[in-house]
Amino acid sequence: MSVDLVIFDCDGVLIDSESLAARVHAEALGALGYPTSAAELIRRFTGVPDREMYAVIESEWGRSLPADYDERARAALSALYARDLRPIPGVGAALDGIRHPVCVASSSAPDKLRTVLRLTGLHDRFAPNIFSASQVSRGKPAPDLFLFAAERMGVAPARCLVIEDSVAGVAAAVAAGMPVLGFTGASHCGPGHGERLTQAGAGAVFDDMRRLAPLVAERGAS
Template sequence: MSCDLVIFDCDGVLVDSEVISCRVHAETLTRHGYPITTEQVAERFLGRSGREARREIEAELGRAFDDALEAQLVADVLRSFAESLEPIPHINEALGALAQPVCVASSGTLERIAFALTRTGLHARFAPHLFSAEQVESGKPAPDLFLHAARQMGVAPARCVVIEDSVPGILGATAAGMTVLGFVGGSHCGPGMAARLTAAGAATVFADMRQLPELIR
């Protein structure tokens, strides 16, 4: 494939964070009057921005959450990241073998992206090219974030390859006119994930980051 830029999602692609994040969100939301399981959080909100998840939950409840909830979620997630977050296996090896420029396009906030990448020793590989859904009007599955990243990096969408682990991410990247590869090597990925990513439009699906350089070549 023709590629001048590789765009990485963060959670579940660079860092093995989705199980941690979904668990913390389930616990915090449940404490604040919205009972939900870790599995339900993953099913409904994986790959989407916290802003959009909050809007959906508030619409169901018919009331707004107190702003303290957002602050509590951020604090709880970052504390859990500090305790146990790890990079995706072999991601450093894969990044070292890529000839193309790289950047991050994540549904997380810039604070969370920077914290996760710093914790796992990956920040220097990407900074300052970190792009968040909070910088665009609509997050994944809209194409806005990917198009924003491509514009900032000065690369045409058709020359970008995106690495994603969620259906909203796959849909957003394909809507942006980019080639997208589905990654299913995170600890949150079950046996049906590969089929779901393929059905959403992934050009191919892989589970070991050591495969990535050859896939792009």
């Protein structure tokens, strides 16, 4: 079946942000006495909404995070993004090469999505078709967000193609009945990441955005 819509995750697919976010949270959590590292947070929570990461940490830790934790983490991350955030190399040209509709479906909150996409010059490529996990009951790896995006775009799930960098995101696409390509070109993707995406259900894995348009075209979407 041909593809009528390409759905992009944001962090780790459009922008190289996962390593930055993990660094901020590792430092903030460590200061509170919760022992972790950026690498551990990347391994466990890439693609998972912050609210769900917080719930897991609080359960394991046996105590609640400070009421202002999210606000302080977002402020620290915004400052880091303003200085260091970059789009994934080649993503603009990749978007130029895709002729069918595109949208974003991300675990990030709407305000963060607006900020990071504007900082990297990508916002107008997708607006207004930018969807957040805050709009659904369950985040990735549940299929809710991808199904919501497909419904809003008026496309049957089986005719959507998802571009994801996380195991949780790939699992969400598979659960939604959507074919998915795994991207491993972001700075947080270490050895073996592509194999993990394949095991989760990615139909193909690539590490260079110059390969995306041809991969999409092979599936009848351009």
